[in-house]
Amino acid sequence: MSNSFRRDKKEEEDSGGNVFQNLDKTTLLQEARYFNSTPVNPRKCILILSKIIYMLNQGEKLTTQEATDMFFATTKLFQSKDVVLRRLVYLCIKELSSMAQDVIIVTSSLTKDMTGKEDLYRAAAIRALCSITDSTMLQAIERYMKQAIVDKNPAVSSAALVSALHLSGTVPDLVRRWVNEAQEAVKSNNPMVSYHALAVIAGARRNDRLSTVKLVTKLSHSHLNSPFAISLLIRLAAKLAEEDQTDASEKYIEYIESCLRHQSEIVVYEAAHALINLRKSAKDLAQAVSVLQIFCGSSKATLRLAGARTLAKLTAKHPVAVAACTVDLENLISDSNRSVATLAVTTLLATGAESSIDRLMKQISSFMSEISDEFKIVVVHAIRRLCSKYPRKHQSLAAFLAGMLRDEGGLQYKTAIADAIIALVEENPDAKETGLAHLCEFIEDCEHTSLAVRILHVLGREGPKARQPSRYIRYIYNRVILESGPVRAAAVSAVARFGAARPELLPNVRVLLARCQLDDDDEVRDRAIYYSAILDSDDSQLINEFITNVPLPNPVLLESALRDHLANRLEEPFNMDSIPTIEEPLQVKESPIEVEPRKPTISREEQYADQLKTIPGIEKLGPVFKTCEAVELTEPETEYRVRCVKHVYARHLVLQFECLNTLSDQVLEKVHVRLEPAPGYRVLGEVACEQLPYDKQGNVFCIIQFPENPIETLGSFGATLEFVVRDCDPTTGLPDTGEGYADTYPLEDVEIGCADQLRTRAASDDWEASWERASTAAEACDTFELTQRDVGEAAVAVCTHLGLPKASIGGGSDAVKDIRGGGLWREGVPALIRARLVAAQGTITMQLAVRSPRDDIATLLLVAVG
Structure with missing residues (x-):
């Protein structure tokens, strides 16, 4: 018998210990028919339900009929009194409700369980009920939900609050009516109930900054028992501090700093993390750093990891502040948790002296094979920064990277190493030969x-x-x-x-x-x-x-433009210059812990392409030349928020006004924008927004023709939002009977500048040759006196005004800056720009020269600066 037992155990180990791994949907549908039997075996039903839930969570798709059959078979199990079985029934109903039909039929059973005396049923019944009922049915159980929120049983109260959080996305106005009960629940002694209640209140007020300010101010002076609720409150305070650029934000930072002395480690870490991540940095980071320093010496691996990881992130902004923790970080190099050790070493590499690099690199190599790709990428990013910081060390750093390149690893890890070597080649002329040799060696065996x-x-x-x-x-x-x-x-x-x-x-x-x-x-x-x-x-x-x-054209926009050309303008030659090129990625200062794979960047033109297709006849304007960054036309706290996106075509301009209604008791109809165009512009048409309900973005499009003379294109448009207001039921969003009343809302002026009409780039390697080749083209030249006092700031301002990237600024000294770049005007006309800024006797003088095949385009750039 003992031999048999050992054999069974070995067979179980050989099978991987997962009894659900070979599930078949058809077989499971047959097994679910057992639920119709009378009586049923609870243990058998529990196994079948577990299989169903496992299968659904593995991504198996059921047809509507299959899901409906399985759903109604499951509802037969409401007759069973077995507690475990009943709770699995609730879970299964919740999973199947999004795929099955007529699920509303179990509402009465769930409502009965929700209001019953069995606490073990009530919490699960609330979750299931809120996942299957629609907005009209929810009003019928609203009284029960309010009672559940303030229930003495923490599981019931928490289930009701979490369900309210999920419902706030679909019926936010209904959930707002439960805020009074949620405010009672915030005072609960149960940590999770208090936390969930605060999340409900904060979610209900997310579009009302003033209410959020009052909430944070009130709770920061009260005593919350839940460390989770305090952590959420810290996040809300940090967000308000980020958004508020005045001295009023100091009270939020003071509150966060006071939380550094809290008895809960969760709260202390959240406060330190918030202070370090504030873009508007706190006056004194010493308190936060000292807390993280204590964490690094903790006996708990989680606190050591949190401390090391956050200090690693801080090195990107304040390396001097982290330098005080050198001794503590060196103690972590031999930590048994290799993730902690990796973060400690990479942080020391970022803050340490050049003399300590070789020693630290040797310590890294001792455990590189023991850590995951995620933390290997952290090391690669640290080495990449070292290559820029200490160019004389390029030989040993490149050799270390090459060694890593030969090791086993996935595509993301190998790409990070290749990126580091490529950056070394581009930034350090002395390392070019070494880096290229390593890349040549790698492609001999590259499998990607x-x-x-x-x-x-x-x-x-x-x-x-x-x-x-x-x-x-x-x-x-x-x-x-x-x-x-x-x-x-x-x-x-x-x-x-x-x-x-x-x-x-x-x-x-x-x-x-x-x-x-x-x-x-x-x-x-x-x-x-x-x-x-x-x-x-x-x-x-x-x-x-x-x-x-x-120049590499954007492939998505090129395909779209070719389709439009073949469909509408086959007789005209196709202009490749009209297609936006692929934008060079901005040089972002990487943080040592930012190791998640980046999402592929999508150009603004691609983001708005589908929205522009809603304009009738838009294809007749040709391909979009440039989509500019959105500009806010209202203050952030106003009842109506509007921002403008400028879509520039060869001879036309489309202004897209993105509108948001933040009033829950109003619906706006027939929304349009009345423009007062600048001289020379002609408004050709408008696509109004028929209805603008609460908290849903709507678009108004205005199609405008540019003036023939490029110099006349510089100007501004007056804009007024016009609409019809109708009161509505905040719960359902349905407008009341009646015609409503007309109203207007003034907007900021829309500026049209030179930068909007140019696609620019920094000087390339052969820029001087290009400038000489353009010597026969029209040239416009002038000298300007700038208002800035710092020549670097003045150079940045000129680049911003002309739409040139900051990389166009090169060479020179603190008193002299050169700007070199080029661009393409919206009708496909190239232009080259050269400027020299000189600071002398307290003033900054700029000499600007522009060469272009068209003299009016060259003059336009001078007029834009003047």
């Missing part, structure tokens, strides 16, 4: 196609600038022989760039491209033929525009 393509692009861009460019061609051409189609195509493009940039290598490149013209993949063949033809032309401008400095 996307990463190999990216590295080949970098080799093609940076390799020709190296002292011995020919050494990289062998590595690139090996990819043509050995790799998949996409990698071979990228290698062809990289080889062509060597031929374009280095004339001495052109004969060899021509031979390699000729071989690639026989490739099996049509993309590789086409690229080889394309680049060969351009290189054989010996036209330097053609080579520059199509190989060396190719």
Whole structure:
């Protein structure tokens, strides 16, 4: 018998211990029919319900009929008195309610259980009932919900409050009527009830800043028993402090600082975390840092991790403040929890001296194999910052990164290392050869196609600038022989760039491209033929525009523009310059703990593309040239909030007014914007918003034609919001009977500037050559005296005014700054901009020169600054 027992146990271990892993939907539907039996075996029913819930949580999709059959079979189990079975029934009903039909039929049973005497049923019944009832049915149980919120049983009260939180997204006005009961529940001695009650109150007031201020002020002077509620209150206070730029925000920071002395570790950490994350930094971070320092010496691993992680984040903003914790962090290097040790080392790397780097790197390498990819990426980010901070250490840091590149790891981890080496190559000229050599070695064994393509692009861009460019061609051409189609195509493009940039290598490149013209993949063949033809032309401008400095159009917008062109303007030539290019990512200072994968960036033009399609005849305007950042036209606390987004086309302008109604007892109808256009502009039409209910954004579109003379385009539009107000029931949102009354609301003026009509970029590597090639173009030049006192601030202001990126500012000293850049005007006209700012005798003088094929565009840029 003992042998049999051992065998069964071994079989269970071999099967992985998960009895639900091979569930079949059809079999489970058959098993659910057992619920119709009389009587039923509770244990068997519990197993079947567990399987159903497991299957649904694994993402299995049921048809409406299957879900309905399973739902009604489950409702038969209400007859059972078994407590565990009944609670599983509630859970299963909740899961199936979103897929099944006629679920409202169990409302009476759930209401009976909700108001019954069995506390074990009541909490689960409330959750299930609130998940299946609609807004009209909820009013019938509103009295019971209010009673449940203030119930003496914490489980019942908490279930009602959490259900109210979920309902606030669909019926916010109904939940607002339960705030008085929630305020009673905040005083509860149960930590979770108090926390959930505060969440309900804060959610009900989220669009009313004044009410939120009163709530935080009142509760910050009262005694809350729940550490979770205090933590939430700290977050609310931190948000108010961020939004308030006046001295009034000091009271919120003082409250957060007072929480650093709380007896609960949760509250103390939340307060320290809030102070460190405030963009408007607190006057003194010493208290928060000392608390985190104590956490680093705690016997609890969770507190050590929290302390090390938050100090790591603080190094990005205040490295000097973290330097005081050096001894405590060094003690954590040998911590048994490798995540804590990693954070400690990377923080020390960010704050330590150059002399300590080698020692710390040696300590990291001792446990690199024991930590997860997430924390390996933390190390990579720390090394990347060190490369910028201590350029003389590039040799050893690059070697360490290369060693990591050879280790096992996923795509995200390998991409982070490649990014670090690429940044080293771009930022440090002395490290270019070393970094490119490591990248060449890596692509020999790279198993990730996307990463190999990216590295080949970098080799093609940076390799020709190296002292011995020919050494990289062998590595690139090996990819043509050995790799998949996409990698071979990228290698062809990289080889062509060597031929374009280095004339001495052109004969060899021509031979390699000729071989690639026989490739099996049509993309590789086409690229080889394309680049060969351009290189054989010996036209330097053609080579520059199509190989060396190719603007990459946004593929999503290009596809959309081509579809519109084929459908509406087939007889006209397609203008590729009208398509926005892919924006270069902004250089963001990375925090050591920001290791989550970033979401792919989507351009503003893509974000608004679907909304613009609602305008009748919008395709006749051609592709959108540029979508500008939204501008607020009202104060944030007002009853109606409006912001304007400018969509610029070749000859037209579309103003999109994003409107929000924050009054729950009103519905706005026939909402439109009356414009007072600047001289020369012509308003062609408007698409009004027919109805603007509470807390739902609506759009008003105005289509405008630009003046013929570019200089006349600089001006402002007066704007007034006009609408019809109808009172409504705050609970249902349905307007009352009656016609309502007309009303208006004044908006800020909408400014149209030069930057709105230009897509600009910083100077490229061949900018000087481009400036010389444009010597025959029209040039406008003038000298200006600027109002700023600091030459750096003045240069930033000029760039902002012209829409140039800050990267356009280069060289010079504290007294002299140069601005170099270029752009494309909305009708596809290029322009090059050069400016020099000089500070002398307390004034700043700027000489600005613009070259463009059209003299009126060159003059426009001067007028914009003047």
